Amino acid sequence: MALDTVDFVNRLISNGYSHLCVVPCSFAKNVINEVINNPNIEYIPSASEAIGISIAAGLKMSGKKPIVIVQSSGLTNMGSNITSLLKPYGITFPILTSWRTYKDGDSEIQHEHLATQLPELIKAYGYEYSVLSKDSLERSIQEINRCDSSFTIGIIKKDTFTKVELNNEHKIDLSSYIPRSKFLINLNENFKDTDTLFIGTTGNTAREIYSFMPNTNNFYMAGNMGGALSLGLGASMAGKKVIVCGGDAEFVMHMGGLTTAGRYENLDLTYILFDNEQNKSTGGQNTYQSHVDYIAIAKASNIKVEEKVITSLDKFSEIINDIKKTSQVKFICVKCGLDDETPRPPLDVVKVNKL
Numbered sequence: 001m002a003l004d005t006v007d008f009v010n011r012l013i014s015n016g017y018s019h020l021c022v023v024p025c026s027f028a029k030n031v032i033n034e035v036i037n038n039p040n041i042e043y044i045p046s047a048s049e050a051i052g053i054s055i056a057a058g059l060k061m062s063g064k065k066p067i068v069i070v071q072s073s074g075l076t077n078m079g080s081n082i083t084s085l086l087k088p089y090g091i092t093f094p095i096l097t098s099w100r101t102y103k104d105g106d107s108e109i110q111h112e113h114l115a116t117q118l119p120e121l122i123k124a125y126g127y128e129y130s131v132l133s134k135d136s137l138e139r140s141i142q143e144i145n146r147c148d149s150s151f152t153i154g155i156i157k158k159d160t161f162t163k164v165e166l167n168n169e170h171k172i173d174l175s176s177y178i179p180r181s182k183f184l185i186n187l188n189e190n191f192k193d194t195d196t197l198f199i200g201t202t203g204n205t206a207r208e209i210y211s212f213m214p215n216t217n218n219f220y221m222a223g224n225m226g227g228a229l230s231l232g233l234g235a236s237m238a239g240k241k242v243i244v245c246g247g248d249a250e251f252v253m254h255m256g257g258l259t260t261a262g263r264y265e266n267l268d269l270t271y272i273l274f275d276n277e278q279n280k281s282t283g284g285q286n287t288y289q290s291h292v293d294y295i296a297i298a299k300a301s302n303i304k305v306e307e308k309v310i311t312s313l314d315k316f317s318e319i320i321n322d323i324k325k326t327s328q329v330k331f332i333c334v335k336c337g338l339d340d341e342t343p344r345p346p347l348d349v350v351k352v353n354k355l
C-alpha cells in the first residue's frame with residue numbers, strides 16, 4: 001500500500017498547511033513534485049536543512065502552517081536549530097524525515113549509522129517520533145497534525161507515496177548543454193596517473209567521477225553535502241594539489257567554505273562547479289537558483305575566478321591546461337547537461353580515510 005500523493009497534498013492544504021520547506025530526498029520526491037505542481041501550497045527549496053527549519057520557524061511564529069521535509073542524514077544539520085530555537089521557544093510544526101536503510105554495497109555509506117540510530121537521535125533532541133502511515137490517509141494526516149502541535153518528528157519510509165511526475169512547466173531542459181561526463185573524461189585524460197586529488201561531492205557527481213575518471217586519484221564523498229570544498233581546502237593545506245568537483249545545490253549549502261578558502265591565495269586548490277540546475281539524485285527537482293551568480297560569490301570571497309560560465313570543451317581544456325601549470329585557489333563554473341544514471345562506486349573504493 002501507498003498513500004495517494006495528490007489526495008495527501010490536498011488534505012494538507014485543506015488542513016491549512018501553507019508552505020513546504022525542503023531539502024530534497026528521493027523517498028519524498030513524489031510529495032515534493034506534487035507540491036511543486038500544486039498552486040495552493042508554496043514550495044520553498046532550502047539551501048540546507050538548518051535554513052529550511054529556520055524559515056519554517058519564522059512562518060509558524062507569524063501565523064502560517066509550514067511543513068519541513070528532509071532526509072535522515074539532513075536531520076543532523078538541524079540539531080542546533082532544534083535544541084537552541086524550537087525547543088526553548090516552544091515552536092512546533094511538522095518535521096518529516098526519511099528513514100534511509102543501509103545495506104553494504106547497495107547504499108550510500110552516510111546512511112549506515114542512522115539506519116539503526118535515527119530514533120535515538122530524535123529522542124536526544126527531546127522529541128518523540130511517529131512513522132507516517134502508508135495505508136491510511138486519515139491516519140497519516142492525524143500524525144502530521146500531531147507533529148504540528150507537539151515535539152514529534154514524522155518518519156517517512158520508502159514507497160510511502162504514489163508516483164507523481166513534475167508538470168512540464170517545472171521540468172528542466174538541458175539538452176543544449178554538453179553532459180557532465182564529457183568534462184569528466186577530459187579531466188581523466190589530463191590528470192591520469194598523477195597525484196592530483198579529485199574530490200567528488202555528494203550524489204551523482206561522485207558516482208560519475210567513478211564511472212568516467214578511472215585513471216585519476218579520486219575521493220568519493222558520499223555524504224557531508226556542502227563540505228567538499230572545505231575537505232579539499234584541508235588537503236591542499238597539507239600540500240596536495242586538489243580539484244573539487246561540486247554542484248549547484250551543494251554550492252549553497254555551506255558557503256562559509258568559500259569565504260574560508262578565500263583567505264589562502266597560494267594553495268593549489270581548484271573548485272569546479274558543475275551547474276545542472278537541479279538535485280539530480282533525488283528526483284531532478286529544480287534548485288531554483290537562477291538568481292545566484294556563483295562566479296560573483298566566489299570572486300567576492302577572494303577566490304580567483306574564470307570570469308565566464310564555461311559551456312564548451314575547448315574552453316574547458318584551455319583552462320585545465322592553465323590549472324596544471326599554476327598553483328592558486330581558483331573557481332570555475334561549468335554549465336552542463338545530464339547523463340544516464342551511473343552506478344554507485346563499490347564500498348571498498350568509497351570507504352577510505354586516507355588521501
